[in-house]
Amino acid sequence: MTGPxxxxxxxxxHWARHRxxxxxxxxxxxxxxxxxxxxxxxxxxxxASYDRAASALSQDKLPRLVAERITVADYVALRRAGxxxxxxxxxxxxxxxxxLRLIGIEPLTLPSGVAPDIGLAGDPTGFLTxxxxxxxxxxxxxRVRPAELPPGVALTDIGVAAGILGPEISYxxxxxxxxxxxxxxxxxxATTDLSQLTESFHLNxxxxxxxxxxxxxxxxxxxxxxxFEQRRGMFRTLRALGLSARxxxxxLLAELLVFALVAGAAGVVLGWLIAGALLPDVAATLRGxxxxxxxxxxxxxxxxxxxxxxxxxxxxxxxxxxxxxRLGRLPVLAPAQPRAWGRESARAMxxxxxxxxxxxxxxxxxxxxxxLWAGFGVLAGLxxxxxxxxxxxxxxxxxxxxxxxxxWARLDAGDVFINEQLALRRGLAPGDRVExxxxxxxxxxxxxxxxxxxxxWDRHRALYPLPVLRYALITxxxxxxxxxxxxxxxxxxxxxxxxxxxxVFERTFAVTAALNVLTLGVAALAMFASLLTLSSRxxxxxxxxxxxxxxxxxxxxxxxxxxxxxxxxxxGLALPLGLALAWVLxxxxxxxxxxxxxxxxxxxxxxxxxxxxxxxxxxxxAALPVHRLAxxxxxxxxxxxxxxx
Amino acid sequence: MLSLTxxxxxxxxxxxxxxxxxxxxxxxxxxxTLALTGESGSGKSTLLHLCAGLDAPDSGRIEVAGHPMGxxxxxxxxxxxxxxxxxxQQFNLIPSLDVAANLAFQARLAGRHDPRWQAxxxxxxxxxxxLVRYPEELSGGQQQRVAIGRTLAARPxxxxxxxxxxxLDEASGDRVMALMLRLVAETGAxxxxxxxxxxxxxxxxxxxxxxxxxxx
Numbered sequence: 001m002t003g004p005x006x007x008x009x010x011x012x013x014h015w016a017r018h019r020x021x022x023x024x025x026x027x028x029x030x031x032x033x034x035x036x037x038x039x040x041x042x043x044x045x046x047x048a049s050y051d052r053a054a055s056a057l058s059q060d061k062l063p064r065l066v067a068e069r070i071t072v073a074d075y076v077a078l079r080r081a082g083x084x085x086x087x088x089x090x091x092x093x094x095x096x097x098x099x100l101r102l103i104g105i106e107p108l109t110l111p112s113g114v115a116p117d118i119g120l121a122g123d124p125t126g127f128l129t130x131x132x133x134x135x136x137x138x139x140x141x142x143r144v145r146p147a148e149l150p151p152g153v154a155l156t157d158i159g160v161a162a163g164i165l166g167p168e169i170s171y172x173x174x175x176x177x178x179x180x181x182x183x184x185x186x187x188x189x190a191t192t193d194l195s196q197l198t199e200s201f202h203l204n205x206x207x208x209x210x211x212x213x214x215x216x217x218x219x220x221x222x223x224x225x226x227x228f229e230q231r232r233g234m235f236r237t238l239r240a241l242g243l244s245a246r247x248x249x250x251x252l253l254a255e256l257l258v259f260a261l262v263a264g265a266a267g268v269v270l271g272w273l274i275a276g277a278l279l280p281d282v283a284a285t286l287r288g289x290x291x292x293x294x295x296x297x298x299x300x301x302x303x304x305x306x307x308x309x310x311x312x313x314x315x316x317x318x319x320x321x322x323x324x325x326r327l328g329r330l331p332v333l334a335p336a337q338p339r340a341w342g343r344e345s346a347r348a349m350x351x352x353x354x355x356x357x358x359x360x361x362x363x364x365x366x367x368x369x370x371x372l373w374a375g376f377g378v379l380a381g382l383x384x385x386x387x388x389x390x391x392x393x394x395x396x397x398x399x400x401x402x403x404x405x406x407x408w409a410r411l412d413a414g415d416v417f418i419n420e421q422l423a424l425r426r427g428l429a430p431g432d433r434v435e436x437x438x439x440x441x442x443x444x445x446x447x448x449x450x451x452x453x454x455x456x457w458d459r460h461r462a463l464y465p466l467p468v469l470r471y472a473l474i475t476x477x478x479x480x481x482x483x484x485x486x487x488x489x490x491x492x493x494x495x496x497x498x499x500x501x502x503x504v505f506e507r508t509f510a511v512t513a514a515l516n517v518l519t520l521g522v523a524a525l526a527m528f529a530s531l532l533t534l535s536s537r538x539x540x541x542x543x544x545x546x547x548x549x550x551x552x553x554x555x556x557x558x559x560x561x562x563x564x565x566x567x568x569x570x571x572g573l574a575l576p577l578g579l580a581l582a583w584v585l586x587x588x589x590x591x592x593x594x595x596x597x598x599x600x601x602x603x604x605x606x607x608x609x610x611x612x613x614x615x616x617x618x619x620x621x622a623a624l625p626v627h628r629l630a631x632x633x634x635x636x637x638x639x640x641x642x643x644x645x
Numbered sequence: 646m647l648s649l650t651x652x653x654x655x656x657x658x659x660x661x662x663x664x665x666x667x668x669x670x671x672x673x674x675x676x677x678t679l680a681l682t683g684e685s686g687s688g689k690s691t692l693l694h695l696c697a698g699l700d701a702p703d704s705g706r707i708e709v710a711g712h713p714m715g716x717x718x719x720x721x722x723x724x725x726x727x728x729x730x731x732x733x734q735q736f737n738l739i740p741s742l743d744v745a746a747n748l749a750f751q752a753r754l755a756g757r758h759d760p761r762w763q764a765x766x767x768x769x770x771x772x773x774x775x776l777v778r779y780p781e782e783l784s785g786g787q788q789q790r791v792a793i794g795r796t797l798a799a800r801p802x803x804x805x806x807x808x809x810x811x812x813l814d815e816a817s818g819d820r821v822m823a824l825m826l827r828l829v830a831e832t833g834a835x836x837x838x839x840x841x842x843x844x845x846x847x848x849x850x851x852x853x854x855x856x857x858x859x860x861x
Contacts, residue, residue, distance in 0.1 A: 003726070003753070003755070003756060006750065006753040007754060010739050010742055010746075010750065013741035013746075014741045017740075017741045017779075233740070234739050234740065234741070236737075237737040237738075237739060238739075239699075239722070240697070240699065240725065240731050240733070240737065241725060241726070241731070241750070241751050241754060242722050242723065242724075242725035242726025242727070242751070242754060242755065243722060243726075243754070244718050244719040244721075244722035244723075245718050245722075246719060247719075
């Protein structure tokens with residue numbers, strides 16, 4: 001073996017004698033990598049589905065003409081009048097035992113560049129003569145041919161669709177930028193862009209992934225900090241025996257790289273498993289919220305290996321950066337200056353606090369910036385800033401919620417209400433004017449991605465003398481009774497919609513709850529790793545007290561109480577930080593992501609429960625280090641006096 | 646083998662600049678042994694660290710084996726690997742390596758590992774029964790024997806020892822001292838040893854005393 005390899009083997013020999021520590025390091029980095037790559041895999045899979053949908057169903061990007069009812073005769077009349085329109089019949093249909101979104105197109109009139117190549121090139125006659133239904137799903141129907149389509153979608157000739165769904169045309173695709181013909185309304189394609197609609201959802205997931213990654217890195221940071229602390233003597237011996245500071249730093253980097261690659265590989269596989277487990281819930285959520293179809297299958301792609309390993313290496317470097325920096329600055333004569341490492345630690349802590357102040361300042365500055373990324377920037381700044389400067393109390397962040405005034409009377413007088421989404425997009429306030437009238441009020445519109453205006457019936461008729469597409473009445477008569485009495489009336493059962501919405505949100509929260517549990521698990525490990533590190537660093541303070549006559553058992557009790565007191569103190573400081581984060585989520589991130597704001601409600605009872613849980617978690621995490629202190633060999637404590645640590 | 650010319654070293658303190666070495670000059674020939682004595686805080690360890698390239702003088706010139714001490718950390722580290730061997734009061738063994746690996750460590754780092762010479766050292770230092778043990782399982786005397794073996798296994802031209810028996814009782818210290826002097830003589834290395842003990846110092850070829858930053 002060469003010199004550097006000899007030195008590296010000496011560095012690595014530490015881990016063979018400290019296997020729990022090595023496991024913590026690997027588990028922390030693997031979990032951090034897994035959660036981030038898992039979330040990225042979910043997002044990538046969903047975006048790939050949108051891309052497939054966009055390329056295969058590019059008619060979704062064309063303007064559509066809609067009317068109360070479009071018959072074949074209406075379509076023919078428009079064509080004869082020179083309108084470049086193409087009919088589409090679309091609806092849900094049971095094909096091969098599965099309910100699919102069946103889209104019937106008319107390939108001959110479909111605008112150029114829109115007609116999907118799939119199937120038409122392979123078997124154009126089959127498609128045109130209505131023998132073929134294209135779908136990505138494996139269906140038990142002889143007409144179905146496999147095609148690169150989004151999941152849950154089937155594409156066929158309009159004749160086949162008419163046979164299944166009925167002859168009424170759902171909408172007409174319109175080529176070119178022209179106004180709607182009389183009797184029709186024009187819907188522009190931007191409203192159906194899945195990527196835009198779902199972007200905030202994916203950004204939220206990604207933020208969760210990064211949060212979990214950050215928490216995981218705390219474990220790695222602790223484990224590395226402990227390993228550097230324990231090997232301080234070895235480092236200075238290596239330096240004294242002829243290893244330069246640069247060579248030692250290089251070898252430690254090589255060692256960390258080995259760990260990063262092992263943990264990264266494990267993290268990628270774990271992330272793939274997590275993504276596979278969560279993807280069905282995510283798909284259900286996206287379908288429920290946005291009507292976006294996402295496949296539930298997941299393949300372990302080569303690019304994940306690369307990105308996962310890259311993430312692990314970067315995470316490792318970020319976690320070890322402080323320790324490496326301190327090592328580089330530590331004088332080679334550390335044996336003659338036993339407090340050198342401690343002084344360097346104190347300097348680093350002051351630097352951290354300053355960085356924390358800077359981060360919180362930057363987060364406050366970002367509040368003035370619009371945009372979802374800025375919102376997440378605020379979150380990250382507060383989280384990291386708070387973690388770096390625990391002693392500083394968070395400034396109270398409160399803001400009075402907007403209230404919708406009781407101005408129904410003004411609606412009758414011709415004023416309008418606008419939803420929060422429109423107000424935020426255009427920066428409007430009550431008293432401002434929109435095309436439809438003066439704004440009397442702004443109403444919260446939870447869950448709606450679209451800007452919307454409510455105006456009186458008379459005002460609507462005056463402004464839009466278009467044929468009415470749909471009348472609606474709101475009633476509290478049970479839906480079943482109306483359906484029985486008026487079979488042709490379309491009944492929207494609000495209770496059923498609410499039930500379905502709740503189900504969708506339950507699934508949404510199933511995803512976040514799963515990520516939450518994983519993140520909390522990682523956080524618990526982080527706390528355990530930190531306490532293990534602290535217990536080792538505390539020995540020089542504990543040993544003299546032991547020498548003065550306090551038993552190891554009593555010392556362990558005091559350490560346990562100290563840990564609980566520390567946990568209570570941190571809980572007290574974390575609570576206002578958590579409230580500030582919640583406020584940012586509700587008043588900044590949610591507004592930017594969805595366009596509406598949720599009221600901030602406070603639950604003091606939950607705080608109490610959380611406090612008890614924090615103490616319990618701290619107690620459990622401290623159990624092993626305290627147990628070890630109670631049973632530590634006196635020889636270990638004596639080493640402190642012999643300066644052998 | 647070792648030459649110091651008008652070497653000065655000082656430190657900044659809360660009471661101003663403290664001069665530790667004030668124009669120290671000395672030389673040590675190959676195969677010669679020299680004891681450096683002095684009171685606590687007289688600058689003995691500082692002088693030893695300067696000779697090992699662990700620290701740099703404020704002024705003056707240090708040469709080891711005919712070469713001036715390098716300015717960079719890498720050059721000084723190369724000197725410690727190739728020419729100089731250090732024996733510490735605190736032993737400074739690598740705790741996660743067993744005795745056999747610790748013994749071979751510096752020779753391997755220097756690229757001069759010789760299994761037969763190491764076997765001779767094991768026999769001379771009576772470490773045969775301890776090879777698979779870890780440092781924490783050894784007594785102070787046993788650890789210092791391993792530390793001496795580690796240094797001499799690399800056949801350094803200059804051995805710098807900082808109170809090598811300072812942590813040992815008198816009997817163990819005498820035994821370790823005898824072994825070290827015997828092995829240094831066998832390898833033909835020069836030895837500069839810092840010690841408090843006039844009795845131990847008397848066993849070396851020459852003695853110099855450091856007082857007020859100057860040699861007497």
